[in-house]
Amino acid sequence: MQIITIAARKGGVGKTTLSMHLSVLASAPGAPALLLDTDPQRSLAWWHRLREADVPNLIEADARELPDLVAAAKREGIKRIIIDTPPHAEDSILGAMRVADLVVVPTRPGPLDLAAVATTLELAERVGKVPLAVINHAPPRTGSAEPAIVAEARAALISMGATVAETVVANRVSMSHAILTGSTVNEHEPGGKAAAEVESLWNEIKALLDRPARKAR
16 A cells, blocks of 8 residues: 655645645546545545545545554555645644655745745654655746746755655646536646646656555555
8 A cells, every 4th residue: 555645834835736636646447545634624625525526535534543544444455545734733744744655745936935845854854754845836837948946946955855856736727727626637637738747746656656665564
């Protein structure tokens, strides 16, 4: 079983949006992913109620319940779990990180967002995890080179010692449109730029999870 925790101490960086999209891509025929919504705002649960599709499965949970829920999911044969976390509850974030095979840390490329990333990276280090930083809500690329603010954010994250995803997820209106219909961009606008970015990020995450060193849970 593979467990992905999406965490950031700062709100508004796109944790829940990524959780939605990755959970759909993580689902396979006959093997839906399980979403665990540990954020008291329950935005994931709201989106899930709008969905017409049967996948992913979702459980609203408290972080203290995660070890028992993970054990139960393993007994049920669940292959992948995505955990969405609240922004400010350190104990909840740590609990979700502890059970994870991979911690994904999204951040906007702005200076205040990057300044806040360090605390999340420190939490991951405290529980022995090597997080993957993802530049999210970025300006769309208009040429062959990354926008300057994205390149600067990548350099700043690397200087913090973070592993940074090659894929950058841009701030696109199609994301909001998809969520309002209870879907993802890959379902709502397949073949679009947003769908391609999310799928590219999932492929990066999947490659990290499938490395032999990460299989020994």
